[in-house]
Amino acid sequence: MVPKPRTQRPPRTHSSELKGTAYEIFIGILSVMSIVNLVLVLVFTGYEALQLVLALMNGLFNVIFLIDFIYRFTTSEARGRYFFRRFGWADLLASVPLPQFNILRVFRLHRVYQLLRALGWREIVRTLIHDRANSTLMSLLMMGILVLQLGSLAILAVEDGAEGANIDTASDAIWYTLVTISTVGYGDQYPVTNAGRLIGVVIIIVGVGIFGTFTGYLANLFLGPSRRSAERHTTQHPPSVPDSAADVTALAGTRDDDHERAQLERLLAQSERLSAELRQLLEERR
Numbered sequence: 001m002v003p004k005p006r007t008q009r010p011p012r013t014h015s016s017e018l019k020g021t022a023y024e025i026f027i028g029i030l031s032v033m034s035i036v037n038l039v040l041v042l043v044f045t046g047y048e049a050l051q052l053v054l055a056l057m058n059g060l061f062n063v064i065f066l067i068d069f070i071y072r073f074t075t076s077e078a079r080g081r082y083f084f085r086r087f088g089w090a091d092l093l094a095s096v097p098l099p100q101f102n103i104l105r106v107f108r109l110h111r112v113y114q115l116l117r118a119l120g121w122r123e124i125v126r127t128l129i130h131d132r133a134n135s136t137l138m139s140l141l142m143m144g145i146l147v148l149q150l151g152s153l154a155i156l157a158v159e160d161g162a163e164g165a166n167i168d169t170a171s172d173a174i175w176y177t178l179v180t181i182s183t184v185g186y187g188d189q190y191p192v193t194n195a196g197r198l199i200g201v202v203i204i205i206v207g208v209g210i211f212g213t214f215t216g217y218l219a220n221l222f223l224g225p226s227r228r229s230a231e232r233h234t235t236q237h238p239p240s241v242p243d244s245a246a247d248v249t250a251l252a253g254t255r256d257d258d259h260e261r262a263q264l265e266r267l268l269a270q271s272e273r274l275s276a277e278l279r280q281l282l283e284e285r286r
Helices: 021-043 048-075 079-085 088-094 099-119 121-130 132-159 170-181 194-236 245-253 258-285
Strands: none
Touching: 021 048, 021 099, 021 121, 021 132, 048 079, 048 088, 048 099, 048 132, 048 170, 079 088, 088 099, 099 121, 121 132, 132 170, 132 194, 170 194
């Protein structure tokens, strides 16, 4: 008797661990950025201002990763499995503001890669296109974080040491970038070099796009439910259509415009005349 060949089971995706395709991609990119920042901190040891910018961004990543750990732990169907077997403990330690634990973010990146790989690239693209609201929100957050870090590092690199520069510290660079992204523009910090002004133009353009899209997202978020409710009400209770001469007369009586009422009465008279002619033709056929 020939043994049956074993069928290879497809990789199992834990639905409780996959917290949305766009969200997982967002966390994965942040994990990559945080690991790159760790490398930059080790490479550029002599640049105190750059070190401070990276430290501030690392603090932001710690807050986001701590929120991510709490979200995954509270929504997990098997919390013990997540914490011990799916490296939840590494997520928690990587969120602690201690540099020696930050390397544990590799485990978070590895888990995100496994989840997305089990989902499949076609399914990822299809989900991103179908769930445009969450994809847009995660993209805006990701773009804002990228511009905040890259803009701060770039403006500090070109403005630090320039004649008459007022952006010469890490806090100045981050403050200028944040104010420019939000399109507020207090004017207390500004670039004085041509390269710095060019970077400022890029930050302004990206900031306008981010906040414009974010405003549209919020408007759709608040107006969407009422619009869908109105559409459901229209579908369930369609407007009544008059089906008799009495209904047409009643409808005409509710109009304030005399011209429109006269048109309705004329159409009613024509319809009654046509009905009488049709009845006469039917009697003659008999």
